[in-house]
Amino acid sequence: MKIEELVSQIKLKKSFLCIGLDTDLDKIPKHLLDHEEDPIFSFNKAIIDATHDLCVAYKPNIAFYEAYGLEGWKALERTMEYLNEIYPDIFTIADAKRGDIGNTSTRYAKAFFEALNFDSITIAPYMGRDSVEPFLEFENKHTILLALTSNQGAFDFQTKNIGGHELYKEVLERSKTYKNSEKLMYVIGATKASYLEEVRQIVPESFLLVPGVGAQGGSLQEVCKYGITKDVGLLVNSSRGILYASQGKDFAPMARSKAKSMQEQMEIELAKLN
Ligand SMILES: O=C(O)c1cc(=O)[nH]c(=O)n1[C@@H]1O[C@H](COP(=O)(O)O)[C@@H](O)[C@H]1O
Numbered sequence: 001m002k003i004e005e006l007v008s009q010i011k012l013k014k015s016f017l018c019i020g021l022d023t024d025l026d027k028i029p030k031h032l033l034d035h036e037e038d039p040i041f042s043f044n045k046a047i048i049d050a051t052h053d054l055c056v057a058y059k060p061n062i063a064f065y066e067a068y069g070l071e072g073w074k075a076l077e078r079t080m081e082y083l084n085e086i087y088p089d090i091f092t093i094a095d096a097k098r099g100d101i102g103n104t105s106t107r108y109a110k111a112f113f114e115a116l117n118f119d120s121i122t123i124a125p126y127m128g129r130d131s132v133e134p135f136l137e138f139e140n141k142h143t144i145l146l147a148l149t150s151n152q153g154a155f156d157f158q159t160k161n162i163g164g165h166e167l168y169k170e171v172l173e174r175s176k177t178y179k180n181s182e183k184l185m186y187v188i189g190a191t192k193a194s195y196l197e198e199v200r201q202i203v204p205e206s207f208l209l210v211p212g213v214g215a216q217g218g219s220l221q222e223v224c225k226y227g228i229t230k231d232v233g234l235l236v237n238s239s240r241g242i243l244y245a246s247q248g249k250d251f252a253p254m255a256r257s258k259a260k261s262m263q264e265q266m267e268i269e270l271a272k273l274n
Contacts, residue, residue: 001119002140003207006091007231009056014267016232017259018057018093018209020239021047021079022064027244029251040068040075043251045082047243050252052087054263057235059093059209080116091235093209094118097146099127105134113141120144122187122209125171129178136180142207143184147171147199150189150212168195172202185209188227190218190236196226207233213262214241220262224269232270238262 010016021044025033028043036042048058060079065072083092094112098121099105112121113135120142123132135143148158148168158168175184188199190212199208208227212218213236220236227234238258246254 001091003142005089006056006207009089009091010232011270013053013056013263014270015054015056015263016234016236016266016270017055017262018059018091018235018237019047019051019055019242019259020095020211020237021058021060022239022243023060023075024064025068027240027247029247029249031249038071038075038078040065040072041078041082044075044079046252047255048079048083048087050256051242051259052090054256054259055090057091057093057237058083059095059237059239061095061239077116080118084117091120092118093144093235094121097122097124099124099131101127102130102134105131109135109138109141113138120185122146125175129174132175133179136178136183138183141183144209145171145175145184145186147186148188148192148195150191150216150218154189154192169198169202172199176203185235187211189216190220190223191216193218193222193226196223200227200229205229205231205233207235209235209237211237211239214238220265221269224272228269228273230273232273236262236266 023040023043032039032042060076065076083090096112098108112118122144123135125145148154159166162170185207187209188196190210210223213220242255242258245258
């Protein structure tokens with residue numbers, strides 16, 4: 001998907017919500033486990049059907065599928081086929097946090113961009129230029145680099161001062177020199193919203209994937225205050241806060257109502273841009 005198409009979907013739906021498909025068999029409603037052959041896919045399909053008009057992106061976190069072996073991977077494949085066939089305007093993110101020496105990165109890129117047909121993938125920048133550039137070679141695909149993550153461990157390395165500025169700023173600066181860097185986006189945790197002002201000085205236009213609202217305590221309003229651009233430039237993710245709004249038979253309409261409440265708050269923020 002091209003960035004312009006993502007921006008036009010955001011404007012059309014008045015939403016920059018990304019729903020994280022972190023599908024956990026210990027948390028999904030029990031009746032799906034008892035009656036469905038493929039409970040992971042059945043859960044995802046019900047969530048997608050109930051929320052697709054309120055969000056612009058879905059982000060399956062690959063760990064939740066790999067954890068169930070072949071069955072999990074098949075459910076991921078079915079979810080991607082369903083999204084690409086029924087809702088092709090929705091941006092898809094493989095939250096895989098990969099990155100390796102060049103020829104291995106190319107295989108990861110093929111797995112997620114070609115075999116599974118995701119629009120984008122999350123990548124750890126630690127191995128540097130030649131681990132990231134293979135992902136940037138793919139047409140109309142996007143690479144989302146971890147810059148400043150939402151967790152406490154972000155302070156172990158990412159905010160450490162190296163050569164006069166913090167490591168996450170070096171990631172932002174340096175990655176702008178990578179070949180095809182216009183295909184880069186960045187992860188900035190919602191729990192670190194006040195840092196967004198400085199992030200925007202380095203990457204004024206880039207799209208940011210912002211996880212950590214809801215269950216992790218980040219605030220949508222704070223994120224928008226410091227991070228929104230004229231083309232919005234934000235995808236704000238919520239996973240557990242939407243998926244597990246109810247563990248009963250009403251889980252899908254309850255997820256919809258959580259997503260609707262986030263979309264309405266986003267609409268207010270978008271109106272401020274005009
Ligand atoms: O790359 C991510 O999406 C990510 C980066 C980060 O800094 N923090 C973070 O929580 N995430 C992911 O975003 C999702 C957050 O889930 P909830 O806290 O349930 O909304 C999980 O899939 C995390 O793996």
